Amino acid sequence: MPIKTYLLTGLLVWLPLAVTIWILLWLVGMLDAIFGGLLSVLQAVVAPVTAAELERWRNVPGLGVVLVFSALLLTGALVSNVAGRWWLARWERLFTHIPIFRTIYNSVKKVSDTLFAGDGHAFRTALLVQYPREGVWTIAFQTGVPSGEVADHLGSDRISVYVPTTPNPTSGFFLVVARSEVIELRMSVDEALTYVLSMGAVAPVTTPAVPVKPVFTP
Known part of the structure; x- marks a missing residue:
């Protein structure tokens, strides 16, 4: 019995570190793979001597992470001024005129702009919703409020929510529900995600939940 207890205790100590x-x-491997792909493209268009030099850089571990991070930082700095935003507008205009590509690009851009906007409301509130049937509750996150044709059909007293799956929260379901049918949680989004990932085993210590109030208006 003590051996089993020791093994489980040791597993609980090392498992989070190992998974992290x-x-x-x-992530490092993925970024290095991206960097390797870029090197392959460069090697195909440059002289053999230069290609040999590029091949030497391919074997430097972690270099892709540094270069990708630097590129993102430099891009963010460049588009933070008027000239950078002008070039960004020309760049996006070019992409939006390429068939098929523009459909994917526009969809991803709208989602990323909504999720990562500093003044946005997506994924700022954790909720309890009844899903997949009445009487069964699960964790969800408010992503916005319906607009356009959806709002015309359903009315204004609705909210858009995302219900993540367990233990993989990157997949889930999009629902439009009445405000009166959900419960707003005081736990943070990080705490709610931990609760989902642990399949309810790790419950955050928070104050009691209260009925949801209008989080924001369109």
């Missing part, structure tokens, strides 16, 4: 390291190594 695994995720970080996966």
